[in-house]
Amino acid sequence: MIPYRFEPTATAADLHDQHGSIEDGSETGKKETVAGRLMLRRVQGKLAFGTLQDQSGRIQLFAPSKVTPEFDEFCALNIGDWVGVGGEVMKTRRGELSLKVEQWTLLASAQRPFPDKFHGISDQETRYRQRYVDLWVTPKSREVFINRSRIVSLTRRWLEDRDFIEVETPVFHPIPGGGFAEPFTTHHNALDLDLFLRIAPELYLKRLVAGGLPRVFEMARVFRNEGISNRHNPEFTMLELYQAYADYNDIMALVEQLVEFLAIELHGTAQLPYAGKTLNLAAPWRRASMLELIEEKTGQALDLEMDLEELRAIARKHHVEVQDSYGPGKLILEIYEKTTESELWDPVFVTDYPKEVSPLARDHRELPGFTERFEAIVAGRELCNAFSELIDPAEQRLRFEDQAKLKAAGDREAMVVDEDYLRALEYGLPPTGGLGIGIDRLVMLLTDVQTIRDVVLFPTLRPES
RNA sequence: GCGCCUCUAGCUCAAUUGGCAGAGCGUCGGACUCUUAAUCCGUAGGUUCUGGGUUCAAGUCCCAGGGGGCGUACCA
Structure with a gap:
């Protein structure tokens, strides 16, 4: 049964901020709850590790069979499942800050397989179409x-x-x-x-x-x-x-x-x-006029009083597709865009x-x-x-x-x-x-x-x- | 719009000259009490984007179409 609400007391980042510096292998005595998606899982017989990701980052879940209720079900969670977890904040002997899984509840099961846990999604189309997955894995x-x-x-x-x-x-x-x-x-x-x-x-x-x-x-x-x-x-x-x-x-x-x-x-x-x-x-x-910048980039001084045919010729020289309706102002703008704009850093x-x-x-x-x-x-x-x-x-x-x-x-x-x-x-x-x-x-x-x-x-x- | 590239398992990618469609992760089953992309054993998973064509044989070559990417054009 999926609960109707769940109340996280902390985010992954909060736990790292507040307890990141405790000694390896120590326990804090502080209980917290977090919620997010299970992104990695390492089951090792009577002890399981998980990696929970929320909006702030990741926190390891530490689940010994003696502590974690419904341990087998916990181990059977799928990558991508949403879970809420409560327990003591502690650090493993290997120095990874973790939440001991004393209570947990499934908040949503991922019925579709999540992308490769290491490579994520490389196909840009999939990233844009399925942003709800991209946001987790990229x-x-x-x-x-x-x-x-x-x-x-x-x-x-x-x-x-x-x-x-x-x-x-x-x-x-x-x-x-x-x-x-x-x-x-x-x-x-x-x-x-x-x-x-x-x-x-x-x-x-x-x-x-x-x-x-x-x-x-x-x-x-x-x-x-x-x-x-x-x-x-x-x-x-x-x-x-x-x-x-x-x-x-x-x-x-x-x-x-x-x-x-x-x-x-x-x-x-x-x-x-x-x-x-x-x-x-x-x-x-920097402030500089369009005419100054064109002259700087091309060596060509332009102005609105120039002969129209001359301006058209200069524009064509710079690969502008000149149209009959273009007056001198439009020609100057086109020349600027062709020669100068993309050169400015x-x-x-x-x-x-x-x-x-x-x-x-x-x-x-x-x-x-x-x-x-x-x-x-x-x-x-x-x-x-x-x-x-x-x-x-x-x-x-x-x-x-x-x-x-x-x-x-x-x-x-x-x-x-x-x-x-x-x-x-x-x-x-x-x-x-x-x-x-x-x-x-x-x-x-x-x-x-x-x-x-x-x-x-x-x-x-x-x-x- | 035009040009080039690309599309293979849920994801990341292989497949020699045109010669039996594969691996890792994930899934499912099993082992494992300090792992870090855990490890080990096993399992299932495919319209190779679609439709034609060439060929004894097509993921591979050709034609047409579709999606996407990049460049270009348009967009002051």
Whole structure:
């Protein structure tokens, strides 16, 4: 009979912390109960050893036939069975801290055989499909997801300490907006209304700043109907935040401080191993404009005033597939992405993006044709995207209309005009700095993981046939 | 989407040139009172991803399909 409840008094880690230093062969007189899965078993006639694993780690079970009730049944437990065990904490003569099995109860039997106790699961597909097994047998897997939880929790606390409030905005959008991506579509039957799953919460969050909530953030699951890769899962988590009265320089300071804080909280240092190299996340991070960085990597000085044909030729030279609709700004961005982005290792704030490719960012206060936008590039990949927000409703309308033209010309990722958002701007949005940061990619950086599937518990896969 | 790789017992992996589908762990049965991936003896376990083809003979070669991985493209 499986009990309806069981109350562990300690975890494996608690026992090691509290009693790890006792003498070999000694007993503590302390009784504890633990619960978990039996991962190893060594039966030796009238004495049996087991290895119990719980969320914190492993503890040996010491079961002499004279002490352990229903000893034969205990020895017959299967690898993978869940058990609750109570007894005295002791250390064997060989020096292994153990719990003497004075009481035990089966909490769930493993009716399917557990993977090889030594090799675990090597097939990545099985690890993703059967995470409930992977978490037991792949130590790194459990560690990454525990760290993911800590990263999210620490980030919340850090933001709340700075007077940000967490909000929830709609996942169903009548108009997809706030980013360039193809949305998923769905339908509400009672309203007979087509809806889009959000590709970004951006436009709703800025409505809230206009609504008098000067510091807001959302841990937003967003959905993009795109290809799947090492860095892309169709649903992923984006932290977006908006801070009234701030500009993109303030947001740069916020990002580098937050990421450094997380690194130190998790690892005690801002120098982290990543992909076999070292990543230095210590603030301050380098700031450099997109044009500077392109010139640094390619030796080629570019600007928006260059002859379009000349820019196209340079783009082609760098293997950009040039399309007729590309203006100078888009060409410069494409050249940057082909030549420069993946070459950057330690964090860099790449600043001052062309206006043509930044329809929600405010005009640069000094550089015509550019915006006050930046992306943080870390280990050659985009970590976040941020800007001094465009607050002028008339200018925003023009930018939306340019986007709508692209959409009409067949660009499936272009934006459409959002009249209600424009109305909010018409009521007045103060100067605001905004940020979108990919939580999955941040977790990858902070846990030395190379594929997004290893930081998403249940990554999108084709269904099993 | 395109290219390359991969799929054999529950798990980890073998199988020579195309020549009887195997081992370890786990399961089941037995021995064993300080083991550490315990050890020892024994047992069962297979649509070799699927469907065709070549061949006396296919896990192996060919074609088509499916799953997955990696790269690339898309994804600012």
